[in-house]
Amino acid sequence: MHPSDTHTPGETRLPPNADTGPLAWVTENLLSPWYNAILTVLACLILYGLLHPLYVWGIKNASFGTVCPSGHDGACWAFIRDMWPIFMVGTYPHEERWRIVIVLGVVILLALSLIFKKVRQWKPIWVLWALTPAVIFFLIRGGSITGLTQVSTSHWGGLMLTVMFAAVGMLFAFPISLCLALGRASDIPVIRAICVAYIELIRGVPLITLLFMASVVLPLFFPPEMEIDKLLRAQIGITLFFSAYLAENIRGGLQALPKGQEEAARALGMGYWQRMLLIVLPQALRIVIPPMVNSFIGILKDTSLVGIVGLVDLLQVVFAATANPKWLGHIEEAYVFVAIFYWFMCYGLSRYSQHLEKRYAVDNK
């Protein structure tokens, strides 16, 4: 668009006719022309039809106390009030939960340190960042050098487990996928073949199959003394799966980059790693932020499949909680609660990705 093409200097233009403001917005966007008005009314009716029962069930007829009056037909939020710590941390021992609170604090600090530019640019922060995963791990697990009671992984659960699966999966899958993507674009046939085989093999089977293999079939081949933790096996399955998808995302970025970039770097006499790390990857990764976040949101939700191998993640812990005779049959409340959490996590991620896109936006035109 080049407004200057049609605009002659000195010409006076009248302001646009329509007012701005909410009313004008409604008139323009929702009510004109006439068929849009009909669609708007229809959409409102449908929305009302869907939301009103939810409102009646969840708020109007609901009980918010600590016990549920028998024989009422609204939601019983007492269930959530009683069980929400379980949803957060699963069967993690009651008297050790303070450790999870500290972990939460550490995570929040980490997030804050990412937000503020001053902190981000302070060099030693990298050391702290690199240390946090280890700190978090030892806080949750305890044992060995920490002097805390060891909490075995069969007690890890709930939202904590879901977030952990996704975050650790991302952390480890990213470097693996970088290698895979570069390997797939490599000139050396053996490396290329291995990478292609890996990616195609992993992408060719559903995550659920990988999890099954990891948890049911694999231990049968190991001697009984060699025991790989079930949680670790599932985590490895998720990481392998995620890295294959991420590798293809990154390959997309590599291919979208004009050939001239690499050729120019080559002309400057840069070696392979210099070209990749300084020229190609920074640009390629910037291009693939949206598909990468998309994959991450996908994997965050896919972690709920670990229920199939008996790990008690956010979704499974809900079933375990409703199996408690005290709260039998309150599955709807739990579903709503869990849905809210998933939504906030996924929406937050997508907003963050938009923010990253804006921050790294450059003129590619």
Next chain:
Amino acid sequence: MKKLLSVSILSLCMAALLAGPASASTLNDVKAKGFLKCGVAPDNPGFSAVDSKGLRLGFGVDFTTAVATAVGVEPKFVPLTSKERLPALQSGEIDLLFKTTTMTMSRDTRLGLDFAAIILYDGQGIMVRKELGIKSAKELDGASICLATGSTTELNISDYFRQNGMKFKPVVFEKQADVRKAYDANRCDCHTTDVSGLAAQRSLMTNPAEHMILPEMISKEPLGLVTRHGDNQWTDIARWVVNLTVTADEKGITQANVAEIAKTSKDPEVQRMLGVTGTLWTDLGLDKDAPIRVLQKVGNYNEIFNRNLGPDTPLGMPRGLNNLWNNGGILYAPPFR
């Protein structure tokens, strides 16, 4: 395809059984580790669930706790799904399993498992609306039946209908909660699941009084405490801990009075059973305080049953077949001698 899959998984299991050097003594392993890994269901009302403190509770949880207490270690609960429970036991990931596993011949023989004891005699039941005026399951020809997939429920009901020359329309769901909703919303005529769960399902209906459970039990579901095949000592321990809770029920020994009775009882069998006299428990590889520890921790069979499944819980299961042999049931523990 399904068959091929199960055959191949089975042969893998067999291969692993042959390959894995089965541990010499589970008891020594467990004592050395200091905890007993018990496989339980992630979620099964009355059998295994969590409370707001993150502790597991339920019928199966109590019995596996009893065995761990007898050995003198802490139980560690490993939630397992139906598909992985048997391989987990075979591979040594757990040492004891209670996950409402029905004892069958093929599981006992081909799969390399041992059923140490039956701790609950369950069976599949059918619930209908009272207004249908049906008095027996034999009148259900042509009925639509809501049930949960992935277990023997569907096989049992089709066996039963074929046996009686009747037809039915299955309406299948993934979760028990969905089955209940569908039945409650009148999408089918009957609701079928194990009797241990049926009363609880009824209590959750919009109007529980409108429904009745038919008298027939259409299948036998003896739910066993499962161990690995080949370690007789370990299986014996599990079996006699269960027998202990049953005999304690018979003799009126409870969580509260066991210490007192151990001191005062003149009954020679009680004295032997509680380890006051004789070497019954040390012969088993345990210490002589094991029985008192177990009963103080979980109580006798009656207490365990009433705490988790009995009429005072939301599950409201009648004792029925699980009564003592001298009380109309079939629970019968061999003598402690």
